[in-house]
Amino acid sequence: MDASSSPPEKNLILVHCEPNGVALVTINRPTSLNSLTRSMMADLAQAFKRLDMDESVRVIILTGSGRSFCSGVDLTAAEDVFKGDVKDVESDTVAQMELCRKPIIGAIKGFAVTAGFEISLACDILVASKGAKFIDTHARFGIFPSWGLSQKLSRIIGPNKAREVSLTATPLTAEVAEKLGFVNHVVEEGEVLKKAREIADAIVKNNQDLVLRYKAVINDGFKLDLGHALSLEKEKAHDYYDGMTKEQFRKMQEFIAGRNAKKQSKL
Structure with missing residues (x-):
């Protein structure tokens, strides 16, 4: 199936369910480097909620169209986004990703900036292209994090490195992120989706009930x-x-x- 956001921002979130049980979710606003509006965030949240309930879907791959994964919030609409209810779980992309029982594989190329970085942190497995960069610009633009970056990153790459990344807005390259255990695989740009699908196919072959239970106990235990x-x-x-x-x-x-x-x- 193909799903999109409501007018006037149609087709900015694409969902395609493949016959093998893999669903591909694409942030589709390449001319703006896949920056997010408030409605896009809500549509992305609802896409994950629907896929979680769809019993034919076993694994979800999340990617961005064009040359970037997600450049963060569209700052031209910053007030509309940040003045919204950050506690509204239904429209909260990261909250719905965390509630999703299915494994989520992030296929990252180009930039994953701030909100894009936080969405990456909500994935269970990450494949990134060579040269891809994760950048936290909260401190640069005076934006308070609300999708978990201030808490999750330090638990994955260590508090000292996390403080450097966030307080200086220094890019974390895919290569360094792989060494620190944040990114699972770094591949050529044209191989990102291929590698993500290989991982998804390996998961699909396993006992679905146990996959769901195993993801849950790993994620719950990590807290x-x-x-x-x-x-x-x-x-x-x-x-x-x-x-x-x-x-x-x-x-x-x-x-x-x-x-x-x-x-x-x-x-």
């Missing part, structure tokens, strides 16, 4: 200290196995037996 996170895993594992039927255990054993048989035939 806790290790002791409580380990307790969370134990609790979720107990609930999962306690709810499994004998038929499910039998299928698990058959799968393992079949895999071992394939290994033996290759020897």
Whole structure:
């Protein structure tokens, strides 16, 4: 399907669901380097909400059209954006991404600036092009962060590096971001979507119920200290196995037996 935002900004958020269970979401305002208006943010939020409820969708890839991923908020409409209700979950892009049960792969090329940086942080896996840059300009323009950049980045790349990136508005290159564990893969610009699809295809092949549960326990556990996170895993594992039927255990054993048989035939 193809979905777009409401008039007058039609076709600025595109959604295409592929037959293999992968949905491609594209920020489609290339002439403005995919800068976001308030209505685009709401449309992007609703796109993730719909895809989360669509049982045919198993993985979501988020990208931008043209030469940039997202250059942040359209500052010509800054008052309209920032005077809005930042606590409105329904129209909050990052909130809906965080509520989304499906894995989200960010396919980043060019610039991911401020709001674009925060949207990148809300993805579960990131593929970036060589030379791509993540830039936090909150301090430069006097904009207070509200999509998590001030808290998430330090937890991923360390507080010292995060302070440097945010307080100086210094670009974080894809290559450095990969070394710091923020970006998963850095590839040639023309290979970004291809690599994202390879990762999505690998996820689609796995048990969908477990993929959803695994993403949730990783993300929920990351917010806790290790002791409580380990307790969370134990609790979720107990609930999962306690709810499994004998038929499910039998299928698990058959799968393992079949895999071992394939290994033996290759020897």
